[in-house]
Amino acid sequence: MQRAVLNRATMRVAQSTEVSGRVPADEVNLDRFHNGIRKVCALVAATLILPALAYAQNNQGDDQGNGRPGIPNGTYVLTENGFVPGQVPIAGAGRSTIIPNATGSGGTLSSVASYSVGGTVFIAVTSTGTFTVNADGSILATSTTSQGETVQFIGYTTPDGNTMTFVQTAASFGGGPNIPLTINGVATRH
Numbered sequence: 001m002q003r004a005v006l007n008r009a010t011m012r013v014a015q016s017t018e019v020s021g022r023v024p025a026d027e028v029n030l031d032r033f034h035n036g037i038r039k040v041c042a043l044v045a046a047t048l049i050l051p052a053l054a055y056a057q058n059n060q061g062d063d064q065g066n067g068r069p070g071i072p073n074g075t076y077v078l079t080e081n082g083f084v085p086g087q088v089p090i091a092g093a094g095r096s097t098i099i100p101n102a103t104g105s106g107g108t109l110s111s112v113a114s115y116s117v118g119g120t121v122f123i124a125v126t127s128t129g130t131f132t133v134n135a136d137g138s139i140l141a142t143s144t145t146s147q148g149e150t151v152q153f154i155g156y157t158t159p160d161g162n163t164m165t166f167v168q169t170a171a172s173f174g175g176g177p178n179i180p181l182t183i184n185g186v187a188t189r190h
Contacts, residue, residue, distance in 0.1 A: 070137055070159050071107075072098040072189075078113075080168070080185030088118040090183060098131070106132040109141060127151070139164075148174050155187075162189045 076098065081091040094113025101107045108130055114123045129143025139155040150173075155166035168183040 070157050070161055071100050071104050071133060072131075072139065072155070072157050072161055072164055072187075073100050073107075074098065074161075074189045076164065076187035076189050078166075078185055078187035080115075080166075080183055082168070082181065082183030084117060084171075084181055084183075085179060090115060090117045092116070092185075096187060104133065106130060109143060111143065122147070131155075139166075150175075152178075163187070 074097070076096050077094070078096060079091075079093050081089070084090055092113050092115025094111055094115075096109055096111035096113075098109045099107050109128070111127045113125055113127075114121070115125070116122070125145050125147060127143040127145040129141055131139050131141035133139055137156070139157070140152070141155065142150065142152050144150050149171055151168055152170045153166045153168040155164045157164045164187040166185055166187065168181050168185075170178040171181055172178050
């Protein structure tokens, strides 16, 4: 009889909101759930945030000490593709060496590339040109190829200068009118 009275009293205390020495099972499960969430959050932080911080500390602009971060500097390999007027496909790959001037406001570039235009392949086409850095950080470049073509493109680099995306905006042959183009690409410093 004493046991039945004790069990009923324990049940009433466990279901009440009064302060007692016992905690309802729901609170114990909720604490376990929160501890699990805390562990998952700690794991996510360790997995995602710590490597990012390590990279950020190691990211010194990688500009070899003679340019501003985000200004291209060095040798890049590149690919490009798109269409010339008449929906003729073009694809190419090459290497470009970009050297900024002392002020970081522009510089020179020289390239060698091979590409296919509508199935006609051009191998080892060289080009030289200049670039300027715009106020928004983009790069405007003009280059003349060994075939007499003048090309213009706009590029955007990552803050460390290792990757550049670009879109070719115009081309002309022998000083003729600009031909509208739809060509874009990616260059990566190596």
